[in-house]
Amino acid sequence: DAKTTQPTSMDCAEGRAANLPCNHSTISGNEYVYWYRQIHSQGPQYIIHGLKNNETNEMASLIITEDRKSSTLILPHATLRDTAVYYCIVRAPYNQGGKLIFGQGTELSVKP
Amino acid sequence: GAVVSQHPSRVICKSGTSVKIECRSLDFQATTMFWYRQFPKQSLMLMATSNEGSKATYEQGVEKDKFLINHASLTLSTLTVTSAHPEDSSFYICSAPRALAPETQYFGPGTRLLVL
Numbered sequence: 445d446a447k448t449t450q451p452t453s454m455d456c457a458e459g460r461a462a463n464l465p466c467n468h469s470t471i472s473g474n475e476y477v478y479w480y481r482q483i484h485s486q487g488p489q490y491i492i493h494g495l496k497n498n499e500t501n502e503m504a505s506l507i508i509t510e511d512r513k514s515s516t517l518i519l520p521h522a523t524l525r526d527t528a529v530y531y532c533i534v535r536a537p538y539n540q541g542g543k544l545i546f547g548q549g550t551e552l553s554v555k556p
Numbered sequence: 557g558a559v560v561s562q563h564p565s566r567v568i569c570k571s572g573t574s575v576k577i578e579c580r581s582l583d584f585q586a587t588t589m590f591w592y593r594q595f596p597k598q599s600l601m602l603m604a605t606s607n608e609g610s611k612a613t614y615e616q617g618v619e620k621d622k623f624l625i626n627h628a629s630l631t632l633s634t635l636t637v638t639s640a641h642p643e644d645s646s647f648y649i650c651s652a653p654r655a656l657a658p659e660t661q662y663f664g665p666g667t668r669l670l671v672l
Binding site: 476480482485486487488489490493531537538539543544545546547548549 | 560562590592599600601602605647649651653658659660661662663664665666668
């Protein structure tokens with residue numbers, strides 16, 4: 445699976461948008477970009493995933509560059525409960541044997 | 557929404573004993589489940605893939621005789637840590653993709669194992 449590069453940590457003010465970047469310059473054509481987050485001492489929570497188009501759901505938006513070498517997860521109005529480690533993962537489709545391999549992630553701290 | 561549960565949530569055992577951790581998909585069937593381990597301040601490490609009705613496949617460096625996996629039904633996978641030692645103390649997490657929508661993978665809440 446392709447590796448990803450994320451900043452180790454980021455801060456965000458409560459109520460502001462949190463923009464979390466991810467580089468995946470070696471991504472293959474069939475690999476999706478996934479975002480999960482892990483709140484302390486809990487299991488990871490699925491946020492969003494996409495292939496090449498931008499995606500939005502009730503939690504976040506995912507912006508993927510046209511060359512697919514990087515992406516940004518956007519939490520539009522961060523709250524204190526969004527404090528967590530955010531993982532960007534690239535993975536082949538599940539039916540092609542793709543597995544979720546976690547990197548180090550970005551530790552996001554939302555501050556009052 | 558889809559839910560994956562784990563039992564127990566926390567276990568303390570003596571060195572040399574075996575510990576079984578259960579992973580259940582509560583409202584969907586999962587022919588495959590994944591087991592991860594996470595040490596403090598580290599990321600999740602994939603240990604093995606549990607396959608319903610067949611043998612589990614282990615990631616490189618994971619001892620299959622140490623970490624026994626059984627996937628007896630479409631909603632239950634178990635991980636048994638045999639002859640546990642203090643270095644096995646960790647946070648064990650399972651996950652499962654829905655059979656009909658496998659691109660979204662759901663994680664359990666984790667089991668914290670402490671071996672004394």
